[in-house]
Amino acid sequence: MNTKKEVTVIGLGPMGFVLARTLLDDGYKVTVWNRSVEKATALVADGAVLAADPAAAVLASPVIVTCLNNYETTHNILADTALKDRLLLELTTGTPQDARTAETWVRALGAHYLDGALLATPRQIGKPDTPIFLSGDMVAYEKGETVLKVLGGHLMYMGAAAGAAAAWDLAILSSLFGLITGFLQGARIFESEKLDVNALGDMINNIAPVLGEMVRHEGAVISTGNFGLPESSLKTCAVSIALMVKQAAESGIPGEVPGFILQLMNKGIKAGYGEEQLGALIKVMR
Structure with a gap:
């Protein structure tokens, strides 16, 4: 000291x-x-x-x-x-x-x-x-x-381990920027429907514990390798993302963000993980 x-x-x-x-x-x-x-x-x-x-x-x-x-x-x-x-x-x-x-x-x-x-x-x-x-x-x-x-x-x-702090930092930042990028897509959805973007930010803040629990759950799924018995399968989640791609095309807003996510999810479905937990995408990323 x-x-x-x-x-x-x-x-x-x-x-x-x-x-x-x-x-x-x-x-x-x-x-x-x-x-x-x-x-x-x-x-x-x-x-x-x-x-x-x-x-x-x-x-x-x-x-x-x-x-x-x-x-x-x-x-x-x-x-x-x-x-x-x-x-x-x-x-x-x-x-x-x-x-x-x-x-x-x-x-x-x-x-x-x-x-x-x-x-x-x-x-x-x-x-x-x-x-x-x-x-x-x-x-x-x-x-x-x-x-x-x-x-x-x-x-x-x-x-x-000297590299642990940097690994934690980059992993947290990846999670943060992923959330914010998704929020920006949501903001464009709101703008295209003439809704108040500030209200979306407030809502995400209000339900943050629920979102955090979803992330925590996927962390446990990946750690245990137990990808079965999903409440919402990868295939089901992909339907929601496909709707975002459709909405982007219909409203004329950029669709790169949901398009990228859907592409990744489709790889997982093609690999046979469609009826598994969303966290099964880690197997594609590996």
Whole structure:
């Protein structure tokens, strides 16, 4: 656990700036570095220390927080710095392989590595319910926990595998963007019928627990491999999607979204999964 209230933040984009600001407001001595020095001006005016270069930024604190464009940028910036015995807390978005590669590199330097994924927008940083996925060595987690609790109150340690946090992050984002893309198609259906799109958003919010239970059920189906005895089979679900394709053609709105889903479902039906659970589509995707 980091008992010294000293931390370095490297990368002052929209998220990195807020991370530094939140730590500064909590009483930390915050050292910052960014390629564009002007992005640090407001933070320095409020007490942050601007490091002359990445090497100085690393030497200033036991915990180094990076929030950059990608993992390669982190490596390039910190390649010639003295990371030994420090904790690198990587809050850059990446893939599980990015995290594994970074952990190998950091450990070879004699430093600790913790990978993190912020499930939040900048305005949500620092709130007690802000979720952060974390993965890596437990010792690294314990060293970074105090700093992390300032950034988000809902810390979720996903295990020692460095790539776990990124995997969770991408899987959640896939689910989210899939939902939003479907919602956008629904919004066009509403617009084509001159209905209030805001009402659709409110309704989805109201029935969110029901939708969540449907997703949870399919997760259990896939985990157990028990695709039989469906309440609503893949074939039945495909009928609903076909109606969306039909409605799009009739109303003149784009039909790519339901068209793609129907194509995937038809592959499952052709493969013999039509009378199984909707989750049987995973067998097509495998």
